[in-house]
Amino acid sequence: xxxxxxxxxxxxxxxxxxxxxxxxxxxxxxxxxxxxxxxxxxxxxxxxxxxxxxxxxxxxxxxxxxxxxxxxxxxxxxxxxxxxxxxxxxxxxxxxxxxxxxxxxxxxxxxxxxxxxxxxxxxxxxxxxxxxxxxxxxxxxxxxxxxxxxxxxxxxxxxxxxxxxxxxxxxxxxxxxxxxxxxxxxxxxxxxxxxxxxxxxxxxxxxxxxxxxxxxxxxxxxxxxxxxxxxxxxxxxxxxxxxxxxxx
Numbered sequence: 503x504x505x506x507x508x509x510x511x512x513x514x515x516x517x518x519x520x521x522x523x524x525x526x527x528x529x530x531x532x533x534x535x536x537x538x539x540x541x542x543x544x545x546x547x548x549x550x551x552x553x554x555x556x557x558x559x560x561x562x563x564x565x566x567x568x569x570x571x572x573x574x575x576x577x578x579x580x581x582x583x584x585x586x587x588x589x590x591x592x593x594x595x596x597x598x599x600x601x602x603x604x605x606x607x608x609x610x611x612x613x614x615x616x617x618x619x620x621x622x623x624x625x626x627x628x629x630x631x632x633x634x635x636x637x638x639x640x641x642x643x644x645x646x647x648x649x650x651x652x653x654x655x656x657x658x659x660x661x662x663x664x665x666x667x668x669x670x671x672x673x674x675x676x677x678x679x680x681x682x683x684x685x686x687x688x689x690x691x692x693x694x695x696x697x698x699x700x701x702x703x704x705x706x707x708x709x710x711x712x713x714x715x716x717x718x719x720x721x722x723x724x725x726x727x728x729x730x731x732x733x734x735x736x737x738x739x740x741x742x743x744x745x746x747x748x749x750x
Contacts, residue, residue, distance in 0.1 A: 616657055617742050620652060620656045620684075623652050624704070627651075628719050628721075630712070632644060632712050632718060642712075644712055645711055645712050645713070646661075646662075646663060646665040650662075652702060657741060657742055659673065659742075661673075665697050665698060666696070668689075669687075669700070669734070670697075674687065675738050676735060676736070676737060677736040679733060679735075682703050682736055683743065685742040685743075686703040687737045688700070688702070689734040689737070690732040697734055699711070701722070703724075703736065704721070707725050708722065708724065709724060710722075
């Protein structure tokens with residue numbers, strides 16, 4: 503069961519964080535980013551082929567699932583009962599849930615270009631360590647520092663600093679859980695008060711967030727009982743609005 507303690511207060515006590523270079527394996531990060539990039543069709547077919555040859559078997563399988571291309575002759579196939587994208591993230595410790603089929607395709611089908619860009623930007627920070635008060639990939643993120651950084655740098659919207667302030671921002675509109683779309687902010691009560699934690703919905707009942715001290719940016723499944731009990735609501739930036747509702 504995940505436990506989240508993010509209060510998103512810059513003045514809170516410091517939490518020691520290793521530099522990003524010591525926390526992330528470069529090959530792992532590159533593979534994760536490439537796989538997600540391909541999910542949004544931002545790489546050309548030729549780039550996909552060359553990158554696939556340099557990836558691990560799991561990453562190659564993920565790319566094959568997204569592009570419809572078979573793994574290269576230099577990559578040994580892997581057996582799995584789950585979709586490759588979810589399995590790849592799970593194996594790398596960047597998703598804390600059972601695999602769900604076609605996550606990447608769900609996001610691709612449901613998001614506008616701007617929402618896709620926002621989610622892709624968020625995925626680029628998978629594995630960045632948590633740091634209370636942190637607002638950058640170099641120092642680490644807390645929950646609201648992460649969402650603020652992603653929105654500002656991907657769609658140019660500057661959110662307030664704290665999770666509770668983001669929930670009350672006049673630039674955002676309230677959204678029902680059944681109407682969630684990729685790029686929406688999702689809020690949770692993790693400290694016995696409302697809007698104490700925030701993440702970004704990426705589709706297929708999943709969201710990405712910076713969870714707690716000692717953790718790192720990761721993907722979670724909102725259907726887990728922990729998150730269901732603590733869901734506080736969602737907000738949407740009108741400029742990031744997606745085309746069709748995601749299936750709850």
